[in-house]
Amino acid sequence: MDLEEIARKYALRNAVDHGGECNPGSVIGKIFSEEEFENKGEVQQKTQKIAQEVNELSIEQQEEKLEEYEFDEKKQEHDPIPDLDVGEDEEVVVRFAPNPNGPPHIGHARGMVINGELRDKYDGKLILRFDDTDPRKKRPLKTAEHDAYEMYLEDYEWLGYKPDEIRYSSKNFDNYIMYAEKLIEEYRAYVCFCSQEEGSKYRSEGEPCPHRDTSIEENMGNWKKMKNGGISEGEATLKIKTDIDHKNPAIRDFVAFRIIENPDHPVTGDEYRVWPMLDFQGAIEDHEMGTTHIVRGKDLRASTKRQKYIYDYFDWEYPYVRYWGDVQISGFNAPVSGSYLKEMIKKGELDGWDDPRAPTLRALRKRGFQPDAIQNFFIDMGVSENNVEASIKTLESENTDIIDEQADRHFFVKNPVRLKIRELPENIETDLPLHPDYPDRGTRDVDVETENGEVELLIEENDFQDGFVRLKGLCNISVDEDDRSAEFIEGDHKKAMEEDADIIHWLPEDSPEGTVYMPDGSEIRGRVEDAVINPGEVIQFERFGFARSDDGEKKKFYFAHN
Secondary structure (H helix, E strand, C coil), X not given: CCHXXXXXXXXXXXXXXXXXXXXXXXXXXXXXXXXXXXXXXXXXXXXXXXXHHHHCCCHHHHXXXXXXXXXXXXXXXXXXXXXXXXCCCCCCEEEECCCCCCCCEHHHHHHHHHHHHHHHHCCCEEEEEECCCCCCCCCCCECCCCXXXXXXXXXXXXXXXXXXXXXEHHHHHHHHHHHHHHHHHXXXXXXXXXXXXXXXXXXXXXXXXXXXXXXXXXXXXXXXHHHHCCXXXXXXXXXXXXXXXXXXXXXXXXXXXXXCCCXXXXXXXCXXXXXXCHXXXXXXXXXXXXXXXXXXXXXXXXXXXXHHHHHHHCCCCCCEEEEECCEEEECCCCCCCHHHHHHHHHCCCCCCCCCCXXXXXXXXXXXCCCHHHHHHHHHHHCCCCCCEEEEXXXXXXXXXXXXXXHCCEECEEECEEEEEEECCCCCCCCCCEXXXXXXXXXECCCCCCCECXXXXXXXXXXXXXXXXXXXXXXXXXXXXXXXXEEEEECCCHHHHHHCCCEEECCEECCCCEEEEECCCXXXXXXXXXXXXXXXXXXXXECCCEEEEEEECCCCEEEEEEC
């Protein structure tokens, strides 16, 4: 492969990896790692030329041409928590910035965990910032019954990370307005009266809109009308000037403020009439907070580029950015979306934010998932730009690794039927350990009271079948399905194993009723072992699965997983 082809190969790779912009310096290093060229000046000259050609292509064209080349991928050691570019004596400041239109769900947990781990790794600072400046499409949830601000704080601490600082973007409007007016005064922002369709047309064609060159004085007058009245909602926006010839239309002059009349915001009420867009508000907040490092989705590359214009205009240094790919987590019985969940709750399709069908952290906690399991799930996923498809089964496996050792064993008999057993020895005793691997914990107190060598027990209807059966921890029996009874058979569990007998669970007929609430919204009723199971305790119902006790007295449980 000649020099130009090698340069084009790595220029395309570098551009695609960095949102469409190739860095010639990085490409030159890759060229010399593949081939030796004596004339370094020629390499630099041709690389600059190829990089310029590649940068003139759209990201779609770059990706298409990149497919023509093959790369020898070197397997790198998996480093789930990335190393950051940190200066000497620099304090690492990271932030997690959700919109509090509902409590955090499993999709938010990735950012919560990774930023928490980065804070801990570098002994830095973790800021929880509420980006609550969209009262229309993503209205913050703050009512007497549900307060998403508080729920985020509670769930973040439950997850194992206590933020060092809490910020509410909606409380910093005066700051955003001050910076907006500075940009107007510097002729870097203007009031635009184009409709959304007109603005989109100008951007896509790379043409300035008719209002771009309005004087500073006229812009400031129009801005005051936006703030105080005189211009109605939807009639004007404040835009930031960028590069009208930028190859990506999304980077060209973008909206920084819009008018929202009567926002009725839960924090600021109707105090403000102009509302910042997320790119503008986030840029100002990150500077004011001293954010040093940002970990965000690769779909936000355009946001990074838009925000860098603001930073350049104020001569600020933009934080170090690390991107990650999209994550799709399957296996939940409700969508991983706060807006959809809110609508389902409103329609009565979910019983609340902690409904076991929901993918919220509150629902997972209610079901018995442990914070360490969620941490391990996302830490192991790592931070790369590859898109990830994951399943709740992986999270369940992480949770099993944690709770299996902790969870005492008990019986739950669903769809119970009576089974009369005859010819039992007097004073027969049970042998049911609380945990098979930890005999020191002791045994369960499940009494079997016989009368004239007979007793009636409860077993599951599906277990009622003819033949040799072992009642776990009690005895061997021979079942007569027609007679709905059984006879005692001498021998221990070893004999049952030799006979390849089914080993089933059972309960005394006077065992209390209980209910297990399943992740699909169904309820399974049955009888529960009469034991002291504390609220919040996670146990394993043998031959059924792990569950969390919600109310020990009422025998109410939420199913976690098998």
